Amino acid sequence: MPPRITARTKLLDAAAQLFYAEGISATGIDAVIAKAGVAKMSLYNNFESKTGLVMAYLEARHQEWLGLYQARLEKAGDGAGGVLAVVDAYIDHAEAGYEHGFRGCGLLNAAAELPAGDPGRSIVAAHKLQVEQLLAGHLASLTTKKQAEALAGQISFLLEGAISRAGLEGNSTLLLRARAMISDMVEAL
Template sequence: MTTGSATRPARERLLAAAGELFYEQGIAATGVDAVLARAGVSPSTLYAHFPGKDALVAAYLERRHRVWVQTWDEVLDGRTDPAERLLSVFDALALYRAREGSRRGCAFLAAATELPAGHPARAWLDADSHLLAGRLRELATAAGLDDADAEDLAAALLLLYDGALARWARDATVADLAQGDPLARARGLAADLLAARLPARS
């Protein structure tokens, strides 16, 4: 079965197929032949666009990263309350999950366990980590915290964010999560943390 219409550009079909298979089955477990079959293209077409599987993996993570940035930007747009701007990371993740699906949790966390040092796709794992830590730190600073407190708050929020993703991946096969949606719970804990840590505003 191919991904999408045969009229779509071959590179787009390859990325869509790779995105589905790498996410659903894992990067190491997915061979190039499976991607070719789902995309409905020949090996020569693949190698006309990508030098090999490593480059395809990098392009897959780059694509997910760009969609994630766009989603977070969309949620942030128009928010002025400092706490709500910090909580936007959880709301953006909920929106991303609704649009893209997240049956196995975070693609970047999953890839981090599979990709060796020096793999070209590691640049996008680093980009995702830097985006999360850097933006949360900037938002905390804009909320009135000094550098040290902003760094500490950003780290705490990241623990809640990563914990929610890890819990979601662990419970992904459970139809009805016994403890509720871990992302909603993480957002609630984050809101309590911000109420205690952010400077009061008149």
């Protein structure tokens, strides 16, 4: 017998699909509940409010990316392979086969909808900082700490631009171009 899927999981999955495809503001609680196929009280029993659901969605997106990164890292190792594992995790995300196509970084899309000071923006900022720190850690085995940190910032900016543009185009082509540029940058060390 397959394991039972909890109402919380159903709600998070439905929210992830709808928030990414249509946006947080455009997605009402009733749409999430209908897509999840659960009772309205299930939402309030698990998340208290739409805000709680949004926070859980943002954390789940972060964890999802970390899982993609860890899977890539296991095959790539540290140093240059680790840097490319970060990039490849973003490519994997772009190629995930979203119902309405790739729309860019789900975390940045969400942050763009949240007002300044919203706690959800802190989750997104922490994710982006962690990505840059991961890059710096991998680069530190190839160069000095100072140069590793500077290059990690440059690669992070290049990645963010590529993700944004790839989201506009709806595919991973620009991320693949960015990967080639980043590979050249790392090889030059």
